[in-house]
Amino acid sequence: MKPPPFTYHAPRDLAAAVRTLAEVDGKVLAGGQSLIPMLNMRLAAPAHLVDINRAEGLGGIEADPAGVRVGALARHSEVERSGAHPLLTRALRLVAHPVIRNRGTVVGSLVHADPAAELPAVLAVLGGAVRVARWDGGAVAVREVPAAEFFVGPMESAVAPGELAVSAFFPALGAHDGVAFEEVARRHGDYALAGVCAVVTPRGAKVACVGVGPVPVVVDLGDLVNLDSGAPDPRAAADLRAAADLRAAAEAVREATEPEADIHASAAYRRHLVGVLAERALREAAREGAAARGA
Amino acid sequence: MTTRLFGERVPRREDPRLLTGQGRYLDDLGREALAAAFVRAPHAHARIRDIDVAGALDVAGLVAVYTWEDLPERAGRALPLLIPHPALTHGRTAYPLARDVVRHVGEPVVMVVATDRYAAEDACALIQVDYEPLKPVAGLEEAVQGVRLVHEDVPGNVGAHLVQEVMTADGRGAREAIETSPHTLAFRLDIERSASMPLEGRGVYARWDGRDLRVYSSTQTSTSVRMAVAAALGLPLPQVEVIAPDVGGGFGVKIVHPWPEEVLVPWAAMTLGREVKWSEDRREHFVSSAHERGQVQYVRVGFDDDGRVLGLDVTILHDHGAYTPYGIIVPIVTSTQLPGPYKPGSYRVEFTSVYTNTVQVTPYRGAGRPQAVFCMERTMDKIARYLGKDRTEVRAANFIRPEEFPYDQGMTFQDGRPLIYDSGNYPEMLRMIKELIGWDSFERRPGRGIGIGCYVEGTGVGPYEGGHVQITSDGRVHVSTGLTSQGQGHETAFAQIAATELGVPIERVSVVTGDTRRFGYAVGTFASRAAVVSGNAIALACRKVRRKALRIAADALEANPDDLDIADGIVHVAGAPSAAIPLSTVAVLANPLRYAFDDETARATQFAGAASPDRPPVAEGEEPGLEGRDYYSPIRSTFAAGMHAAVVETDPDTAEIKVVRYAVVHDCGRLINPMIVEGQIHGGVAQGIGGALYERIVYDQHGQLVNASFMDFLMPYATEIPHIETGHLETPSPLNPLGIKGAGEAGVIPVSAVIASAIEDAEGIEIDRMPLSPSDLFDLRTTHRP
Ligand SMILES: Cc1cc2nc3c(=O)[nH]c(=O)nc-3n(C[C@H](O)[C@H](O)[C@H](O)COP(=O)(O)OP(=O)(O)OC[C@H]3O[C@@H](n4cnc5c(N)ncnc54)[C@H](O)[C@@H]3O)c2cc1C
Secondary structure, three states: OOOOOOEEEOOOOHHHHHHHHHHOOEEEEOOOOOHHHHHHOOOOOOOEEEEOOOOOOOOOEEEEOOEEEEEOOOEHHHHHHHOOOHHHHHHHOOOOOHHHHOOOEHHHHHHHOOOOOHHHHHHHHHOOEEEEEEEEOOEEEEEEEEHHHHEEEOOEEOOOOOOEEEEEEEEOOOOOOEEEEEEEEOOOOOOEEEEEEEEEEOOEEEEEEEOOOOOOEEEEEEOOOOHHHHOOOOOOHHHHHHHHHHHHHHHHHHHHOOOOOEOOEOHHHHHHHHHHHHHHHHHHHHHHHHHHHOO | OOOOOOOOOOOOOOHHHHHOOOOOEHHHOOOOOEEEEEEEOOOOOEEEEEEEOHHHOOOOOEEEEEOHHHOOOOOOOOOOOOOOOOOOOOOOOOOOOOOOEEOOOOOEEEEEEEOOHHHHHHHHHHOEEEEEEOOOOOOHHHHHHOOOOOOOOOHHHEEEEEEEEEOOOOOOOHHHHHHOOOEEEEEEEEEOOEOOOOOOOOEEEEEEOOOOEEEEEOOOOHHHHHHHHHHHHOOOHHHEEEEOOEOOOOOOHHHOOOOHHHHHHHHHHHHHOOOEEEEOOHHHHHHHOOEEOOEEEEEEEEEOOOOOEEEEEEEEEEEOOOOOOOOOHHHHHHHHHOOOOEOOOOEEEEEEEEOOOOOOEOOOOOOOHHHHHHHHHHHHHHHHHHHOOOHHHHHHHHEOOHHHOOEEEEEEOOOOOEEEEOOOOHHHHHHHHHHHHOOOOOOOEOOEEEEEEEEEEEEOOOOOEEEEEEEOOOOOEEEEEOOOOOOOOHHHHHHHHHHHHHOOOHHHEEEEEOEOOOOOOOOOOOOOOHHHHHHHHHHHHHHHHHHHHHHHHHHHHOOOHHHEEEEOOEEEEOOEEEEEEEHHHHHHHOOOOOOOOOHHHHHHHHHOOOOOOOOOOOOOOOOOOEEEEEEEOOOOOEEEEEEEEEEEEEOOOOOOEEEEEEEEEEEOEOOOOHHHHHHHHHHHHHHHHHHHHHOOOOEOOOOOEOOOOOOOOOOOOHHHOOOEEEEEOOOOOOOOOOOEOOOOOHHHOOHHHHHHHHHHHHHOOOOOEEOOOHHHHHHHHHHHOO
């Protein structure tokens, strides 16, 4: 459990980082919480490591009315504590344990693209984007990759060799939107067996599911679920209808996913679970949205 | 008196050291040593055609590469079969490095020594082993078919087969008794593989100075490692010393000896004339140490209207992996401990222990008992369910009654001695656990259930341990015993015994374990035996020293030894506090050579009477010094017992399983330190919850271990373990001077049974396998309530 030999680089700024990445066959080292174990188990053997932890200008969390931009060096715990985005905060509480969140980065988690990770689902359900930089013709070139194109497959994102993800943008929620993240993990802080994050707005609802497909599975539920779906009185006729809608939504989510079996859970269980979690997340998000609307 | 410490909640004296990073574990030693790493088999079963090391030779820092062919004859022999048994007709052990055939993924094939572990692993990666893959035997079902063989010369893959039967009072066998019983049930139970997961893996560090070999090993038995190493390397025993430093957990896996590395690392140190060290990493631990638990049990039981068991017939299939270095202790323990606190009218148990192309199976905390208790307690629950009776009522109907002790179960135990329970009080224990958990007032509802499990554990197996106690002229008490410590609190518990026996403050007592320089004869720390066997040996050694101290003090004080007592380290005449002499002074007087190196010796000369010219300074039958050595060799094991109960909630939608309450009543005879016992129970219960709900070793059909990391082998975190409520019952053992029984393994033993009982209660679905994940529970619901 010792990594094979590699050459270590510690660039001081973005330009130096992408220039190094252009020159060598290397991997970016951010929080190291996923990469270091892979190196130690010799599952990855890059000849060069480009450690961005000492690079200037890659940190930071900027919030404006349009949304939150999270820099490549912003740690999970920083973003969680900043409270800059309610859905990010909620998702981050489900990511690993505090010591890992103190080192791991939000952007690193997106690039790592584990199909069971929470943050890719958040980016996907919000329709966010990742800013990616590379060295091109003597200068830093930047492109913006929308979430829908960012997650390519299990453990595979649109960040190409030689590229560096600079930041991620998470669009803001509307004043009356409600959000929720529900998951089942085997132990506290583990990657989820299945998870659903939901956004319910006055216009409709959308979920993104983790652990049930190669990339986050986004399901647009249109107006099947609305802010009334979280209403608290299940005896009222409207609420019975809402409950039926939630069940229909859960079914639609199940239909959209293609879970696989592994040693921790059967495919059938994951499919069942994602429906249960979708229903819970949608009800909770609707309740939150309704409360924000003052209903 | 401040010195009566036996039974007190003395805080663990080792904790400040261990909890602040001051511990000295194997990997903290030998900073300058060369590092060893191993090329391990990637196949479950393969013939080695060729080993090509050429690619590794250019690695900077490479020192040596060894294959089996490089080993001298003695070191290259198959490892010893430690515990032979007549029923183990086909015992097989591995070679230190694979010879011709590998039989499980992870078997060591090539040893690499380099200047550091990085270089050693780089070299390992460049060594080419040409394997001819053979078809693996990848599970119990496949093993018993006997079509593919793990060892060519072991037909049917059967290593051992044993039947034990206890007849009814009127001489009928279990099968006959079942036929004539009013009610019968038959079912199959499955327990999956798990493994000891000490925080620190195994490790060996060896130094050779051209004449003497010193070996540090993260072991549960330094004395036996010493003998094994001396034998394998052809060294006279006095030239080998073995030390177990702080050991970061053992749980059974480190009682096996010698591990290949315990032979290879010292041999390499001698061959190279350099210090060599090897620290096992986590992946190596998964694929090359040892596993346990995996069994399939077929049960038939006959019982009467009260739930009394008239006949019990259990057939066990036990998977012992690729080799049997530790014999068949695990299935023997399962078979003999299965009846627990009950007295079945008749009992027949048959096990078949088979080879598979997997890591070898040797005892893991509980050592076959968790499987036994799972079987017996599932049986009790099924009888209760069948008869519509309270589960505790059925158990009570089967208990051995307090007046029936000593109770002979009629079998032969793991130590080869009769299985006779020394003492116990099971009805009282049941009353206590019911009260602690609130059994009678429990509000059951769907998704919320309560469970119970009872067990008896044979502890403190022989053959012996020893203790040495020396009081030096500074008044300090130095205790040593040969067995080792892996965090059980021996430094505290043994010091409590010594302080109490000698009447000295505990601060003056120091304890050394597992160092063959200090004590050469020992068995080891396993089988919940350290407190019972070493504890009593130390007490006996202290009593010897005490007698000598009183005799010397009596001379000096011109008193009768019978009138003397020791308190706070001072011998005084009872009722006359001024007539006193400190033990430090007695220690000086005990040695006729009185060079005044320290104040105490100088001062002590005033007490020295005129030496009689008629007898030698050290009289016949005497020895210089205030010290003593004694051994305790138990006639039989002592039998501790416990009952656990838990409340479990299951989520109706997600099938998540949550343990909301856990209660333990425990009887290990007289308690040396209730806090240490509780700590052992807490750790054991946590391990048991791991085994019940989280941990399983998973092999695929190719014999690949697919979850060989903590990412996928799920040990519970503190967040998964509920608060554990504990009650103690003290039924002293009549077998030993201190009246104690073992406690080390207790916590883990009944947990799977208890959790299964509670889930069954919450779900109304019979639970016949462990561990149980939410996904498993979901599948059960789908089958039983479609
Ligand atoms: C015990 C444990 C439990 C965990 N549980 C969870 C969990 O429940 N949910 C969860 O989502 N995660 C979990 N994680 C993973 C954790 O969130 C990681 O921190 C995260 O996946 C990766 O972030 P990092 O900054 O550590 O990336 P690193 O480990 O440094 O890198 C990961 C990968 O991303 C690449 N990379 C990182 N940053 C960039 C960048 N800016 N540009 C280009 N490439 C980049 C690296 O080259 C590497 O391939 C867990 C980790 C551990 C150790």
